[in-house]
Amino acid sequence: MASTVGFDGLVTVARDLLARPGRQVLAIAGAPGAGKSTLVENLADALAGEPVAILPMDGYHYDDGVLHAMGRRPWKGAPDTFDVGGLRTTLTRLRDPAEGAVAVPVFDRNLEISRGSARLIGPEVRLILAEGNYLLLKRDPWPSLRAHFDATVMIDVPEAELKRRLRGRWVGHGLTPPEIDTKLEDNDLPNGRVVI
Numbered sequence: 001m002a003s004t005v006g007f008d009g010l011v012t013v014a015r016d017l018l019a020r021p022g023r024q025v026l027a028i029a030g031a032p033g034a035g036k037s038t039l040v041e042n043l044a045d046a047l048a049g050e051p052v053a054i055l056p057m058d059g060y061h062y063d064d065g066v067l068h069a070m071g072r073r074p075w076k077g078a079p080d081t082f083d084v085g086g087l088r089t090t091l092t093r094l095r096d097p098a099e100g101a102v103a104v105p106v107f108d109r110n111l112e113i114s115r116g117s118a119r120l121i122g123p124e125v126r127l128i129l130a131e132g133n134y135l136l137l138k139r140d141p142w143p144s145l146r147a148h149f150d151a152t153v154m155i156d157v158p159e160a161e162l163k164r165r166l167r168g169r170w171v172g173h174g175l176t177p178p179e180i181d182t183k184l185e186d187n188d189l190p191n192g193r194v195v196i
Helices: 007-017 036-046 066-072 085-096 141-150 161-174 177-195
Strands: 026-027 050-056 100-108 113-121 127-132 151-154
Touching: 007 026, 007 036, 007 127, 007 151, 026 036, 036 050, 036 127, 050 085, 050 100, 085 100, 085 141, 161 177
Parallel strands: 026 127, 026 151, 050 127
Antiparallel strands: 100 113
């Protein structure tokens, strides 16, 4: 059942999940620039003291070398440029108490690469805040992740605001105005429309 919630409602959803037995996964999806990372960090802060960990989908980006070999480097961030099977395997491992601590990759935006085994999610963690663009995508192989989510949230941001935020992101990374326009129009905004 779909419903609209604000931040306080999302905190309530997370607390309800924490009240359930076993480890729970809350999936938070949205277009590039929707504010997923910020929202998840704020949610984790609001749940301070609770056994919560963040699992960003961006850690499962294919490496640039792999994307070059696939002919997909200019479209990095599109649905087919992620290791969905790797994410699914991690989610499966995170459900298995026998696994203990599970190492997960983290995407380094400054270097534009994933760093494997960059963070540990310990066995004490009861709620995983998974965040990423395509977690709720209905195009194969993404639906194979749905069984791993106990609750899902889609962040709704108007396209004009997404464009403003993304432009600011790429300015901050030193791209020129023509490079930013290409990135927005050929990659980020089309990917955002797929998510929406």
